[in-house]
Amino acid sequence: MQHPLAHVGDPVANVATPALVIDLDAMERNLGAMAAFARAAGVRLRPHAKMHKSAAIAKAQIAAGAVGVCAQKVSEAEVLAGAGIPDIYISNEVIDEAKLARVAALAGRIRLAIAVDSILGVDRLAEACSGASSALDVFVEIDVGQKRCGVVPETAGVLARHVVSRGLRFAGLQAYQGGAQHVRGAADRAAAARRAATLVRAAQASIASENIDCPLVTGGGTGTFAFDVASGVYGELQVGSYLFMDGEYGGIEAAEGAPRFEHALFVKSQVMSRSESHVVVDAGIKAYAIDAGLPQVLGRELEMINFGDEHGILKASGSSSAVELPQLGETVWLVPGHCDPTVNLHDTYVAVRGGLESGVVEALWPVDTRGCMT
Amino acid sequence: MQHPLAHVGDPVANVATPALVIDLDAMERNLGAMAAFARAAGVRLRPHAKMHKSAAIAKAQIAAGAVGVCAQKVSEAEVLAGAGIPDIYISNEVIDEAKLARVAALAGRIRLAIAVDSILGVDRLAEACSGASSALDVFVEIDVGQKRCGVVPETAGVLARHVVSRGLRFAGLQAYQGGAQHVRGAADRAAAARRAATLVRAAQASIASENIDCPLVTGGGTGTFAFDVASGVYGELQVGSYLFMDGEYGGIEAAEGAPRFEHALFVKSQVMSRSESHVVVDAGIKAYAIDAGLPQVLGRELEMINFGDEHGILKASGSSSAVELPQLGETVWLVPGHCDPTVNLHDTYVAVRGGLESGVVEALWPVDTRGCMT
Numbered sequence: 001m002q003h004p005l006a007h008v009g010d011p012v013a014n015v016a017t018p019a020l021v022i023d024l025d026a027m028e029r030n031l032g033a034m035a036a037f038a039r040a041a042g043v044r045l046r047p048h049a050k051m052h053k054s055a056a057i058a059k060a061q062i063a064a065g066a067v068g069v070c071a072q073k074v075s076e077a078e079v080l081a082g083a084g085i086p087d088i089y090i091s092n093e094v095i096d097e098a099k100l101a102r103v104a105a106l107a108g109r110i111r112l113a114i115a116v117d118s119i120l121g122v123d124r125l126a127e128a129c130s131g132a133s134s135a136l137d138v139f140v141e142i143d144v145g146q147k148r149c150g151v152v153p154e155t156a157g158v159l160a161r162h163v164v165s166r167g168l169r170f171a172g173l174q175a176y177q178g179g180a181q182h183v184r185g186a187a188d189r190a191a192a193a194r195r196a197a198t199l200v201r202a203a204q205a206s207i208a209s210e211n212i213d214c215p216l217v218t219g220g221g222t223g224t225f226a227f228d229v230a231s232g233v234y235g236e237l238q239v240g241s242y243l244f245m246d247g248e249y250g251g252i253e254a255a256e257g258a259p260r261f262e263h264a265l266f267v268k269s270q271v272m273s274r275s276e277s278h279v280v281v282d283a284g285i286k287a288y289a290i291d292a293g294l295p296q297v298l299g300r301e302l303e304m305i306n307f308g309d310e311h312g313i314l315k316a317s318g319s320s321s322a323v324e325l326p327q328l329g330e331t332v333w334l335v336p337g338h339c340d341p342t343v344n345l346h347d348t349y350v351a352v353r354g355g356l357e358s359g360v361v362e363a364l365w366p367v368d369t370r371g372c373m374t
Numbered sequence: 375m376q377h378p379l380a381h382v383g384d385p386v387a388n389v390a391t392p393a394l395v396i397d398l399d400a401m402e403r404n405l406g407a408m409a410a411f412a413r414a415a416g417v418r419l420r421p422h423a424k425m426h427k428s429a430a431i432a433k434a435q436i437a438a439g440a441v442g443v444c445a446q447k448v449s450e451a452e453v454l455a456g457a458g459i460p461d462i463y464i465s466n467e468v469i470d471e472a473k474l475a476r477v478a479a480l481a482g483r484i485r486l487a488i489a490v491d492s493i494l495g496v497d498r499l500a501e502a503c504s505g506a507s508s509a510l511d512v513f514v515e516i517d518v519g520q521k522r523c524g525v526v527p528e529t530a531g532v533l534a535r536h537v538v539s540r541g542l543r544f545a546g547l548q549a550y551q552g553g554a555q556h557v558r559g560a561a562d563r564a565a566a567a568r569r570a571a572t573l574v575r576a577a578q579a580s581i582a583s584e585n586i587d588c589p590l591v592t593g594g595g596t597g598t599f600a601f602d603v604a605s606g607v608y609g610e611l612q613v614g615s616y617l618f619m620d621g622e623y624g625g626i627e628a629a630e631g632a633p634r635f636e637h638a639l640f641v642k643s644q645v646m647s648r649s650e651s652h653v654v655v656d657a658g659i660k661a662y663a664i665d666a667g668l669p670q671v672l673g674r675e676l677e678m679i680n681f682g683d684e685h686g687i688l689k690a691s692g693s694s695s696a697v698e699l700p701q702l703g704e705t706v707w708l709v710p711g712h713c714d715p716t717v718n719l720h721d722t723y724v725a726v727r728g729g730l731e732s733g734v735v736e737a738l739w740p741v742d743t744r745g746c747m748t
Contacts, residue, residue: 001453001456002449002452002453002745002746002748003448003449003452003476003748005748014472016470016472016473016748017470017747017748018747018748019747019748050683050684072683072684073684074377075376075377078376078377079375079376082375092646092684093646093647094646095644095645095646095647095702095703096390096391096644096646096703098388098390099390102377117647118647118648118702120702120703121702143649147651147652147687148647148654148680148682148685148687149646149647149654149685150647178682270469270470271469272466272467272468272469272470272523273467273469273491273492273522273523273524274492275517277521278521280522280523283747285663285665285715286714286715286718286747287747289659290665291659291664291681306522307665308522308552309424309446309714309715309718310424310446310447310466311522311523313521313522328469328492328494328495329469329470329494340660340683341659341660341683344660344683344719345718345719345745346745346747347745370745371376371719371720371721371744372376373391373392373393373657373660373661373720374376374377374379374390374391374392374393
């Protein structure tokens, strides 16, 4: 057993470092702003639980109006279902037969959906479900510009026809343009979202040509959701990062009229070594992901210049060589570059009420699906 | 509870993906080669458990002659101690008073050592240990070129004097040159190791000038260990990655006459989506670290060209556009770029005997100190 990071009621100063800390007030504002946006826009909200990996947070999202959550892995869906989440969409392909048997079993316990992008995937899913009593929703994924998974939009009807012919329930289109989410300029991002919407329409036409109804288009992300809604093609949003934000999303230009979100997720670190030129904090790449850049330092003229597995090296930032470096033992708050893989490094959220300066630990939440890979 | 990745006795083909797989035969050859080298060289071997995070592996290393292991965090040492490892060196600074109380408590349970690089750190350690019955070994860390932690070598004597004056047991010098480990050319790496050794000698002189005995210099890594031993200053090696190797260490030129090590750690992945131009495997940056580059593909003319949190995108590599892409459902073995942070993503090692092609699962080992950050 690991030593606990903190206890409920502790002042934030007492939280051991490094720790993954949620500013609950900020998170709840983000949660409410997206829920209100979706409600006003008349679209379904199905936040992506691949980001937060927490049943407690999924329940809060559902309480605020979300229809359920997305997951990216069968194991995530299994764990979230076990923790009481009743409606989960695995927005990803599963091709392995042993995993598809787990999918079929899970469909007997909760309302479940999954994505497909191949004839083989549909065939194996149908075989896995052939003896099962409960149906699940099947979305055909189309490539709307990310060049990752998904069929060519103009061929979506062929695969939808195969879904139906195998006795599965065709539920609509999975259309996520991951590559558009972090385009910095709002106009450029809007253009990428428009291109994606055009491809969605091509897929809808392909499905209509098969005389198949396409009940729903699901997709969108924290970068494009306002544009996705404006396009009129999306009926459900899969936004994830809006809840916590991160350095990468903090760096994009917000869309006009869309809600803004605040940083709500931080890594608390402590200065453990200090020289004349730099300080070293006790949080390295086992405490934050760096695929979208090194963490930013909150509220101080410091920048991280290098990292180790367990170390972060900080110097006075650019123009401020006169800045005094923090002292040994001082707290340094880091804003992760990318929230999803940062969360996945931690076993526990320390949820703080009342701000990072003088707040109190209100809850410790397990990162329930941390390490759920299969 | 997560679905198990595999069961003991399963053929490797049945291991769910993505999974962290050890080729036990290769690992044991690496383990034996380093143990034999240290024995022949007459230096102590204290492998770094920050890399493998496994009590089972630590025990195998100790059974092969290691004096104990290193850890980088108090929580790692606590968990390894709880799993029966009797001799642990926290080769890192701890400045937090609550953590130092844990260090003092742990020193009553096992043979323990720790590093310091500040007067404040020594004072707080002494205060934490003041009521404790058991002593621990204290190493003064010097900066031998990494520009991270550690005092200026010429001032090591001052800090050693302070250790002694506070009633603590000065055990020697911590001298790790992390920056030298991955220098590609053997001659350049040897030169960096020589510079580090020169700095160690300066620190030894500083300590001698205080009339303090310096019993041991501990340090070294998988890149420099042969040069470190040749320098004559190191009495203990903290090598970690030799056991598994990774893409980064696989890319350096081996030192003449030193043992060679094989890749023994892999991420098993599966093709889950396929287009004319690329395939997508079900392992992304939640299954491997990318700080030292994207994973390499084992034994196939494929290269990873992009990644997502749960996806890896592969194309035919450079000169081989005629290569047929793997089929949906096929296994693809990935060699991580950096073993330490890759291991830290996984909860379980799947240890396979008899090779990756047709081997059998011999053991499932927990990654005991995964997520141990404090």
